[in-house]
Amino acid sequence: MTRSSMLAAVLGTVLFAAPLLASGLNALAEADLAPDRFPAVAAELRLQLDGADRHGLSNGQRERVLQSLSRIEDWLAEDASGNQPRIHAEQRRINALIAPQVASRGNDRANLVCKRVRPVGSNIPVTECKTREQLAAEQAAAREALSDEQRRRSM
Numbered sequence: 001m002t003r004s005s006m007l008a009a010v011l012g013t014v015l016f017a018a019p020l021l022a023s024g025l026n027a028l029a030e031a032d033l034a035p036d037r038f039p040a041v042a043a044e045l046r047l048q049l050d051g052a053d054r055h056g057l058s059n060g061q062r063e064r065v066l067q068s069l070s071r072i073e074d075w076l077a078e079d080a081s082g083n084q085p086r087i088h089a090e091q092r093r094i095n096a097l098i099a100p101q102v103a104s105r106g107n108d109r110a111n112l113v114c115k116r117v118r119p120v121g122s123n124i125p126v127t128e129c130k131t132r133e134q135l136a137a138e139q140a141a142a143r144e145a146l147s148d149e150q151r152r153r154s155m
Contacts, residue, residue: 027095027112027129033087035076042069061097068094096127 032041046069049062057065068090075083075090099114114129130138 027098027114027127028091029112029129029131033072033076033091035080038072038076042073045069057097065094065097092126092128095129099127099129 028041032038046066049057049065072087072090075087080087095114111131112129113132113135114127116125117128118125
């Protein structure tokens with residue numbers, strides 16, 4: 001792992017990690033997929049799914065989430081960087097199953113915001129989850145880029 005990727009993982013964990021046990025299920029954030037962090041996140045999620053409150057998931061959905069967690073753990077142990085596409089596909093699968101429960105909590109201060117989007121070049125929608133901090137940073141960057149372009153054109 002290079003120094004910059006290690007720093008990015010540490011900063012991502014500090015800035016964007018969503019506590020699972022604090023307020024029910026949360027979708028997996030990018031920082032949760034760090035090899036050193038994921039085992040704890042997966043264990044917390046498994047505890048919640050095995051508890052009396054199934055968070056509105058059917059048995060089939062619960063099994064798919066548990067299978068995806070196991071796959072991610074295996075791929076992280078095998079080759080984290082080489083398996084990134086697979087890991088992210090499983091992350092999207094888990095988030096697609098959990099997103100309705102995250103959204104239906106009615107908690108306006110939930111850490112993650114999930115929405116269904118159609119990627120460019122595809123008609124197949126995917127569930128995209130981002131932290132509120134990530135959304136705010138993206139909006140600020142877009143506003144800055146727009147105002148820079150407007151300033152440049154007015155000169």
